[in-house]
Amino acid sequence: MRNEGITVTEPMEDRQGQALELTGAEGPGRKLYIETYGCQMNFSDSGIVASVLGAEGFSTTTEMEEADVALVNTCSIRDNAEKRIRGRLDVLRLAKRNRPKMVIGVMGCMAERLKTRLLEEEKLVDIVVGPDSYRDLPNLVREATSGQQAVNVLLSREETYADISPVRLGGNGVSAFISITRGCDNMCSFCVVPFTRGRERSRNPGSIVEEARQLFKKGYREVTLLGQNVDSYLWGGGGWKKDILARNDLSDTVNFAELLVTVAKVDPDLRVRFSTSHPKDMDDDVLHAMAKYENICSYIHLPVQSGSTRLLGLMNRGYTREWYLERIRKIRETVPDCGISTDIITGFCTETKEDHKDTLGLMGEVGYDSAYMFKYSERPATAAARNMEDDVPEDLKGTRLAEVISLQNSMSLASNEQDMGKVHRVLVEGESKRSAEKLQGRNPQNKVVVFPKKDHRKGDYVNVLVDDCTSATLLGVAVSDKTSEVSVLEKKNDS
Numbered sequence: 001m002r003n004e005g006i007t008v009t010e011p012m013e014d015r016q017g018q019a020l021e022l023t024g025a026e027g028p029g030r031k032l033y034i035e036t037y038g039c040q041m042n043f044s045d046s047g048i049v050a051s052v053l054g055a056e057g058f059s060t061t062t063e064m065e066e067a068d069v070a071l072v073n074t075c076s077i078r079d080n081a082e083k084r085i086r087g088r089l090d091v092l093r094l095a096k097r098n099r100p101k102m103v104i105g106v107m108g109c110m111a112e113r114l115k116t117r118l119l120e121e122e123k124l125v126d127i128v129v130g131p132d133s134y135r136d137l138p139n140l141v142r143e144a145t146s147g148q149q150a151v152n153v154l155l156s157r158e159e160t161y162a163d164i165s166p167v168r169l170g171g172n173g174v175s176a177f178i179s180i181t182r183g184c185d186n187m188c189s190f191c192v193v194p195f196t197r198g199r200e201r202s203r204n205p206g207s208i209v210e211e212a213r214q215l216f217k218k219g220y221r222e223v224t225l226l227g228q229n230v231d232s233y234l235w236g237g238g239g240w241k242k243d244i245l246a247r248n249d250l251s252d253t254v255n256f257a258e259l260l261v262t263v264a265k266v267d268p269d270l271r272v273r274f275s276t277s278h279p280k281d282m283d284d285d286v287l288h289a290m291a292k293y294e295n296i297c298s299y300i301h302l303p304v305q306s307g308s309t310r311l312l313g314l315m316n317r318g319y320t321r322e323w324y325l326e327r328i329r330k331i332r333e334t335v336p337d338c339g340i341s342t343d344i345i346t347g348f349c350t351e352t353k354e355d356h357k358d359t360l361g362l363m364g365e366v367g368y369d370s371a372y373m374f375k376y377s378e379r380p381a382t383a384a385a386r387n388m389e390d391d392v393p394e395d396l397k398g399t400r401l402a403e404v405i406s407l408q409n410s411m412s413l414a415s416n417e418q419d420m421g422k423v424h425r426v427l428v429e430g431e432s433k434r435s436a437e438k439l440q441g442r443n444p445q446n447k448v449v450v451f452p453k454k455d456h457r458k459g460d461y462v463n464v465l466v467d468d469c470t471s472a473t474l475l476g477v478a479v480s481d482k483t484s485e486v487s488v489l490e491k492k493n494d495s
């Protein structure tokens, strides 16, 4: 095995800033260029926006120079995300010099956070539209086209875009995301999301299951149920979750475990994933559903953020180190083959050497398969920014992050080594990024598996015997392709 894999420290890293296009949707209409940053939810939202503007005759393009409307779907989660996006806005402004009629819009979390300030700070931006106002885009585009600046940053009690069938932009035709909740009520003290995406609302389960059904019909074989905190999903006829919880009688509600099972029943050949889980809300019913239904993938992304109970308290995470480890124990007991990943922040306010050691210790105890790891970045208006001092020096945050990444790299490699010599059921997503002779897909634990193409195709389930790995990828051969066990073993010895 080779230790050449690069650890992905940021989620969706390979897709940041991708200009998304609906392939085959060439048309005479106006052209929409849409660049997306941030989390999966933003990528999913870009599909909703393409759908809303598609109904107005827009088709998508990946060429900024031919756009009539250019949108940047933005992320505010860390300061470096915002800086990167400001850089892209400079590029768009240059493009506008050659194409003065092009309408430039900023959507997503930065739009919501900065509101009209964006218009002052970023001259030549025409539209500012927040995450709950995408239905208003046709009006906003009309206003902007007639020369006015157009803003809608209202957050909503009801909006879940349940009835909008999102355009699947830049996807692989095999796996798709389905948003099931919007917003977040958790108020982790470091996090800007509750301010940019509003309070938590759940989407009608009927529309979720119908979307999954339609996707399966179109040839998709995997759906990921998406939300800031999926375990907190609660359908009670619409509106804010906090209002549903205030009712006396919750007997007619649908919770996450129930939703998960309903989606799993769409078809045994439709894999179901979900993200993100919150340790304080992830209950045993979800684990039992995972154990019972083979098509619910054995994989949980369970952000811990810190291994120190003291810091978890300051972060307002709602659990202790011991509670978290008990959840992990329960996962391993109920779903023994479960892949587990996490998010970790280094250098949060007042973090001491001991707190940092607690984080490294917890990582070792859990043995994560992978992790997204970040330096703490103070975000304006959050409880941490208001009440705590960002007092860990940047270089110390960096040193601690490097230690966390280094530990995770070795654990990821060890985890992949454990998978060697085993057969994995892989859903093929397409050609390998490095070789047209190879295919790549994922096993249920969400690990990328690469193997020779032969006669296999995108959308197939293939049993792959893994015989090599890096810290980021499993490598192997389809079991049906090997002439004999001996030849596979020879291959392993040669490499």
Ligand code: 5AD
Pocket (backbone or CB within 6 Å): 077, 078, 190, 191, 192, 303, 305, 343, 344, 345, 374, 375, 376, 377, 378, 379
């Ligand atoms: N600084 C650093 N990381 C953050 N995250 C959220 N807010 C911040 C912040 N202010 C990380 C958390 C979260 C992930 C999506 O981003 O780890 O789980």
Ligand code: SF4
Pocket (backbone or CB within 6 Å): 184, 185, 186, 187, 188, 191, 192, 193, 194, 228, 229, 278
């Ligand atoms: Fe932010 Fe916490 Fe909500 Fe995640 S659960 S979006 S970290 S407030």
